[in-house]
Structures are given as C-alpha cells and as structure tokens.
Amino acid sequence: MESSTAHSVAFNDIFLIPQGEVHEYSLPMPGIDGAGKFVRCDDMAIADGKVTAGPPAFSWQHYNEQAFVELNFVIAGQLCQTHEGLIDRQLFRQGYSNLLFNPRSWEKNELTGELGFRNLGIYISQEKMIGLINNYAPELQHLVTKIEKEIPFVMHAPTPHFSPRLRQALGQLWESPVPQGLRRLHFETQILQLFYLQCEALLPSRTPHPGEALRTADKERLQQARQYLLEHLAFPPTLGELSRICGLNEFKLKKGFRLLFNQSVFAFVNNERLEAARQQILQGDHNISEIAYGLGYTHPQHFHRAFKKKFGTTPGGLLK
Structure with a gap:
C-alpha cells in the first residue's frame, strides 16, 4: 500500500500503557476531529475510535505490526477500509462486524461523506485466540492453523446489524468500576462476552440436513x-x-x-x-x-x- 495515498499513524506504542488503565487520546492527524479510548488486559485489548468531522475522502493508514486476531464493530456512521492483500476498499456501515486476522500488514481507513464513524476493535493474541477456539468454539477449528501460520482471513457477520444483546454489550463496555483490579476484570469479561456474541453471529444456528448445503x-x-x-x-x-x-x-x-x-x-x-x-x-x-x-x-x-x-x-x- 503506497504511503503517499494516506496519512500514516503509529499505534504500536499504545500497547505499552499499563494494564487495566483506560487511555484516552485524540487522533494525531491534521484536519480531523476524532478521539478514542484504549485499554489493555494481558494478551487482549480494546480500541474504540471515533471521527466526527473531517474532509471528504480523507484517509490514513497504519501498519499492524502486532499479530492480533481482531473483532471489529462499526457502531456508528460508515467508513471504507483496505487491509493489504485481504480487503480492497470495502464500505462498512453501522451494524457491520467481522472476525479478522491480517498480521504484519498495512491497514487503510477512509472517510466517506460527512457522517464520520465510530469503530470498536477487540484485539486478541494468537495464543489466547487459539485457546478460546479450542476450548469454546470448535466449529472455528479451521482457523487455528491459519492463526498459527499467520495466514490472513476475514469472516463477515451474515447480518448487517447488531443483535439486541450485542448492542447492549457494546453500550455497557466502558461502564467499568473504579478499583483497578475490578476494572481490569470488567474489561476482560467484556472482551470474552463480545467474543462469544460474535461467534454466535458467525456460526450457523443449526446444522443443515443432508442435501441442504448451498452451492x-x-x-x-x-x-x-x-x-x-x-x-x-x-x-x-x-x-x-x-x-x-x-x-x-x-x-x-x-x-x-x-x-x-x-x-x-x-x-x-x-x-x-x-x-x-x-x-x-x-x-x-x-x-x-x-x-x-x-x-x-x-x-x-x-x-x-x-x-x-x-x-x-x-x-x-x-x-x-
């Protein structure tokens, strides 16, 4: 991905903040009115970014140096995303979500119109995600080899809107207790709940009968x-x-x-x-x-x- 087409932003240092602390930041880009929150819990993290204003078609990019599996949720507005070698300038609207793995690659985001957007990302380490799949979601076992070998993949949620339970979980995400130990437990629990709800959305609700498989x-x-x-x-x-x-x-x-x-x-x-x-x-x-x-x-x-x-x-x- 050519760096000349977008503003480059470095996010790697944000993973160095103390665990359980909510770090609030402004997006370091000229002409953009945006902010975000970030919290890290061992081998998992939450990044909640919001852009409320900016020039049309403004774009920025960053390099995903960390090998995390991502759960992404577009909570408001819309944006175009490109993930190097995986997704080519796809429009994601409010209610869209996915499970994505594209380590050591460039990611580009682009504003569309004047709506702005809010996107929440859950980041889970390779080892942690493999353990979650093995223990709780064997239906996703085919992803374990890809995660181990760092083979990119993306799974789009089949419906373009959030379920009531998912909306509720997203709405309560930042309602954390004050004591640091409990706050960290709160965020770890919320991450696992979002993982569960996303798996529920991605997996078929029932096993098709013989002959029902679609071509x-x-x-x-x-x-x-x-x-x-x-x-x-x-x-x-x-x-x-x-x-x-x-x-x-x-x-x-x-x-x-x-x-x-x-x-x-x-x-x-x-x-x-x-x-x-x-x-x-x-x-x-x-x-x-x-x-x-x-x-x-x-x-x-x-x-x-x-x-x-x-x-x-x-x-x-x-x-x-």
Whole structure:
C-alpha cells in the first residue's frame, strides 16, 4: 500500500500503557476531529475510535505490526477500509462486524461523506485466540492453523446489524468500576462476552440436513439478492422480480435465503427497514414521518407498531 495515498499513524506504542488503565487520546492527524479510548488486559485489548468531522475522502493508514486476531464493530456512521492483500476498499456501515486476522500488514481507513464513524476493535493474541477456539468454539477449528501460520482471513457477520444483546454489550463496555483490579476484570469479561456474541453471529444456528448445503454459485446469487434488497428497501421487488434479478427460481430463492441468512426475504426487508429507520432517527436529519415515508411505510400507524414491536419503544421514545 503506497504511503503517499494516506496519512500514516503509529499505534504500536499504545500497547505499552499499563494494564487495566483506560487511555484516552485524540487522533494525531491534521484536519480531523476524532478521539478514542484504549485499554489493555494481558494478551487482549480494546480500541474504540471515533471521527466526527473531517474532509471528504480523507484517509490514513497504519501498519499492524502486532499479530492480533481482531473483532471489529462499526457502531456508528460508515467508513471504507483496505487491509493489504485481504480487503480492497470495502464500505462498512453501522451494524457491520467481522472476525479478522491480517498480521504484519498495512491497514487503510477512509472517510466517506460527512457522517464520520465510530469503530470498536477487540484485539486478541494468537495464543489466547487459539485457546478460546479450542476450548469454546470448535466449529472455528479451521482457523487455528491459519492463526498459527499467520495466514490472513476475514469472516463477515451474515447480518448487517447488531443483535439486541450485542448492542447492549457494546453500550455497557466502558461502564467499568473504579478499583483497578475490578476494572481490569470488567474489561476482560467484556472482551470474552463480545467474543462469544460474535461467534454466535458467525456460526450457523443449526446444522443443515443432508442435501441442504448451498452451492457456491447459489450463495453468490443469494448475496446478490440480499444486496439488491438493501439498496431498494423503500420499494422492494416482489419474489418473482427478485428471482429474475438474482437468477434463482422462487423456490431456491426462498429456501436458500432462509438457510443462508436465517430469516425469510420478507423478514429481512422488514428488519432492515426498521434498523435503517432507527439509525436515521438517531441521526436527527429528518422527522419521523419523513423517515417512515422514505422507507416505504404508507401508514404511520403501521410503522409505529412495527417499530415498537422490534425495539420495545416508539420512534419518538427513542430520542427521550
């Protein structure tokens, strides 16, 4: 990755701070309004970075010298990331998460528009992650050899939003007790909880029956269908239209979509609409009626009812 395309930032020294202490910092880049928090606990660490303002398309990069396995969560906004040899300028929006390993490589981040972003990263050493997988997540055993041999990989969470439990865990992350020993225990516990919740999101909810395994070509068409739905939430296509767009018959589309994404096409559209509405309400750029109509809800009462059923509060109550 060419250093001339981005501001280079050194983060390696941050791993030298005392364990259990929360280190707050400002991003050392000109023209950027951003800050972060960092805490280290033995062979694990948390880095929570936020950029609220900066010039469009501003980018910066750093070298991942430490061989950590990362859990990444985009808590707000969006950004483009490039991980040398692994991910090429991919847009990550609020609600995105992954499990990533790309040691001794360059990472580049780029602002998109004026939204800014907040991204939280969990860093776990190779030895610690191998122990966690062996003891608690044997379904991820295929990653152990890659971690041992430092072979890069990334696993994207299958749904583009956080589960209620994951949102709650992220929201409570920095609510730590004052005594240093308990504070360190708090952060270690939070890291393990996020590891558990991320594994839960990455692993299939059930073992497919014989004959249910999806072909690679069908998976690609289903991913295409999912992306098309995300881009047309306000006016989603019918099942017939979507089957023609992605090149699958309706039976394969419905069955494969549920198998790959653990929900029906209809449920996916409904969930994504409501999640998009929640994000727009929190951003505050439009009133609730405009948001509802913009996402395809023709009757406000239907929108209010569906919103409260999913989030446990009304759209207006979200701001209180």
